[in-house]
Amino acid sequence: xxxxxxVNKLLEKSGAWKAALSFPLLAMLAHPSQxxxxxxxxxxxxxxxxxxxxxxxxxxxRNVLALAEAKTIFLPSVSFSATYNKASGGRTIxxxxxxxxxxxxxxxxxxxxxxxxxxLQNQSIQLFPDNFYDAKFRTTMPLINAELVYNKRxxxxxxxxxxxxxxxxxxxxxxxxKTAYYQYAKxxxxxxxxxxxxxxxxxxKRINQVLFDNEKVNRTGVIRSANEVTKINASLTASRKAKExxxxxxxxxxxxxxxxSVQVDSITSLPEFSALLAGDVAGREELEKLRISQVINSNLxxxxxxxIIPRVGTYIxxxxxxxxxxxxxxxxxxxxxxxxxxxxxxFGKNNYKxxxxxxxxxxxxxxxxxxAKQLETELKVRQNQMRSAVAQYQSAQSQLKTxxxxxxxxxxxxxxxxxxxxELLDAQNQLINARLDANIALFDIWITKxxxxxxxxxxxxx
Numbered sequence: 214x215x216x217x218x219x220v221n222k223l224l225e226k227s228g229a230w231k232a233a234l235s236f237p238l239l240a241m242l243a244h245p246s247q248x249x250x251x252x253x254x255x256x257x258x259x260x261x262x263x264x265x266x267x268x269x270x271x272x273x274x275r276n277v278l279a280l281a282e283a284k285t286i287f288l289p290s291v292s293f294s295a296t297y298n299k300a301s302g303g304r305t306i307x308x309x310x311x312x313x314x315x316x317x318x319x320x321x322x323x324x325x326x327x328x329x330x331x332x333l334q335n336q337s338i339q340l341f342p343d344n345f346y347d348a349k350f351r352t353t354m355p356l357i358n359a360e361l362v363y364n365k366r367x368x369x370x371x372x373x374x375x376x377x378x379x380x381x382x383x384x385x386x387x388x389x390x391k392t393a394y395y396q397y398a399k400x401x402x403x404x405x406x407x408x409x410x411x412x413x414x415x416x417x418k419r420i421n422q423v424l425f426d427n428e429k430v431n432r433t434g435v436i437r438s439a440n441e442v443t444k445i446n447a448s449l450t451a452s453r454k455a456k457e458x459x460x461x462x463x464x465x466x467x468x469x470x471x472x473x474s475v476q477v478d479s480i481t482s483l484p485e486f487s488a489l490l491a492g493d494v495a496g497r498e499e500l501e502k503l504r505i506s507q508v509i510n511s512n513l514x515x516x517x518x519x520x521i522i523p524r525v526g527t528y529i530x531x532x533x534x535x536x537x538x539x540x541x542x543x544x545x546x547x548x549x550x551x552x553x554x555x556x557x558x559x560f561g562k563n564n565y566k567x568x569x570x571x572x573x574x575x576x577x578x579x580x581x582x583x584x585a586k587q588l589e590t591e592l593k594v595r596q597n598q599m600r601s602a603v604a605q606y607q608s609a610q611s612q613l614k615t616x617x618x619x620x621x622x623x624x625x626x627x628x629x630x631x632x633x634x635x636e637l638l639d640a641q642n643q644l645i646n647a648r649l650d651a652n653i654a655l656f657d658i659w660i661t662k663x664x665x666x667x668x669x670x671x672x673x674x675x
Contacts, residue, residue, distance in 0.1 A: 249478045249480070250478065251476050251477060251478050252390075252391065252394050255463075255467060256391070257675070258467055259386055259387075259390045259466055259467045259468075260386065260674075262467060262468040262469075263386055263466070263467075264468060265382055265386070266382055266386060269375070269379045269382050270379060272375055272378070273372070273376060273378075276372045276374075277372055280368040280369050280371075283361075283368040283369075286355070286364075286365070287354075287361065287365075288354070289352050289353065289354040290352070290353055291350060291351070292350070292351050292353075293348075293349070293350050294348070294349060294351065295346065295347065295349075296346065296347050296348075297345070297346045298342045298343065298344075298345045298346070299343060300342065300343045301339075301343065302339075302341075303339060303341045304339075304340045304341075305337045305338055305339050305340060306337075306338045307335065307336070307337050308335070308336040309335045309336075310333045310334065310335055310336050311332065311333045311334050312335060315332050318331065318332065318333070319332075343536075344538075345534070346533075346534065346538060347532065347534035348532050348533055348534070349530045349531060349532025349533075349534075349548075350530070350531045350532065351528060351530050352528065352529050352531075353526060353527070354526065354527055354528075355525075355526045356525040356526055356527055356551075357522065357523065357524060357526075358524045358525070358526070359516075359519035359522040359524075360516060360519050360524070362519075363512050363513075363516040363519060364516070366512045367509055367512050367513065367516070370505050370508055370509045371509070374505045374506065374509070377498040377501045377502045377505065378498075378502065380674075381499060381502070383674065384498065384667055384670060384672060386466065387663075387667070387672055388663050388664065388666065388667035389466055390463070390467070391659075391663035391666075392660050392663050392664075393459065393462050393466055394477065395656045395659045395660045395663070396462075396463075396656070396660070397456065397460055397463050397475055397477060398477040398478075398480055399652060399655075399656035400452065400455045400456035400459045401477055402652045403452045403455070403456070403649060404449065404452045404456055406645065406649055406652060407445060407449040407452050408449060410445050410648075411442070411445045411446065411449055414438065414445050414641070415442055417441070417634070417638070417641070418435070418441070418442050421434040421435045421438045422435055422438075433634075437634065437635065438634070438638070441638065441641075441642075445645075460472075460474075463475055480655070480656070480659065483655070483658055484658065484659060484662045486658070486662055486665070488671075489596070489599065489662065489666070489669070490596050490599065490600070492592065492665070492669035492671055493669060494591075494592050494668065494669055494670070496670040496671070497588050497670045498670065499584060499588065500581065500584065500588070503577060503580060503581040504581070506577050507574065507578065507581070510574045510577055513570045513573070514567060514570040514571055514574060516570075517563060517566035518563075518567055520556045520559075520563045523554065523555035524554040524555070525551065526551070526552045527549075527551050527552070528549070528550055528552070529547060529549040530546075530547065530548040530549075531546075532546060532547075533545045533546065534546065588668070591668050592665070592668040595664045595665045595668045596665060598661045598664070599658065599662065599665060602654065602657045602661050603658060605654045605657065606651075606654035606655060606657075608654075609647065609650045609651040609653075609654040609655075610654075612647045612650065612651075613648065613650075615647075616640070616643045616644040616646075616647035617647075619643060620640040620641060620643070623636055623639075623640035623641075624640070
């Protein structure tokens with residue numbers, strides 16, 4: 214009877230057993246609806262700061278500018294050009310003006326008794342224009358050009374292709390951020406569980422030492438309780454390092470200093486996942502990229518066939534040209550024209566281009582079917598993982614309740630002096646393991662949810 218009273222008093226004097234037991238247990242058994250505002254803030258931060266996303270946005274901006282450039286090709290373009298020539302020597306054209314006209318002029322002077330018709334010199338005209346300028350504004354505009362039409366369409370589709378590529382990067386980043394966040398939260402909870410368990414086994418060690426000192430128990434309980442303290446300490450150290458590593462990776466995804474603190478919301482409830490189990494892959498950007506690629510290759514085929522359509526353009530020059538920098542009505546001019554360019558024969562080069570584009574179209578069509586099946590398989594696997602994770606969670610919750618009941622019963626028996634410490638220790642270890650399993654099962658569901666959101670592209674961007 215003295216032994217029973219002593220154990221009861223020793224256990225009642227210490228609140229560590231109840232304190233260490235109560236908080237983690239309540240956290241595991243409670244199921245309130247919890248928000249995850251911090252996670253949403255982290256996702257927003259990650260999408261705005263991630264270097265890969267920035268790079269893809271730069272590529273998108275480049276494609277948008279390329280489309281704008283392609284549109285301007287259909288508009289008139291105006292250029293200004295000017296030339297000035299100073300020449301001496303070179304080839305000439307000799308014109309015998311004096312030989313042809315001087316005899317006639319001499320006869321006319323005799324008939325009129327005047328010198329109205331002077332003698333002329335033979336002329337030697339230089340071919341190179343000397344002291345001559347030509348300045349003009351040239352306006353050109355295509356009228357018919359199928360190549361420009363298809364190139365513009367391709368540029369526009371490349372913009373949509375890059376937009377889909379940006380969304381692919383964003384969805385992958387969101388999944389990685391969510392997974393890293395839940396891994397960090399799981400590691401944080403594991404640390405708390407080990408910390409509470411450490412308090413529990415340390416108190417057990419103290420009580421067993423007191424009982425041993427009073428010759429109420431043998432040395433086995435003291436040795437075993439000391440080993441439990443060492444074991445939990447080692448597990449706690451490993452858990453803290455795992456939490457630290459999870460924090461490093463999470464900060465890396467957000468492009469922050471690796472040692473920045475990470476705040477997590479309290480997550481104790483299951484996500485809403487029923488809709489995820491009925492989703493499909495129709496919204497995946499990977500399939501949209503392939504569909505756009507098919508359209509682009511269709512336009513490439515049409516572009517290859519566009520050689521049969523002649524290219525027609527027009528131009529007009531407005532300028533002035535004269536010697537000695539003269540500028541007057543005679544120097545000013547306009548020059549207008551229409552050009553036509555038509556490829557008639559190229560030794561089969563155009564036919565080969567058409568066949569190559571058609572073969573690429575068929576290749577993308579086959580690839581689209583293959584990728585669609587691959588993505589569908591991935592989604593089905595993720596959905597099965599969710600079902601399995603839910604079953605594991607339900608089992609872990611049941612085992613946690615059982616372990617708690619078993620521990621309470623053994624603790625009661627130990628306080629009454631009926632059970633030995635080894636039996637209490639077994640119940641205690643089962644309870645600690647059940648807490649850890651319940652923690653793992655809970656966050657495995659959240660991690661699987663993030664994977665399904667990635668697999669069926671169901672995450673909505675703000």
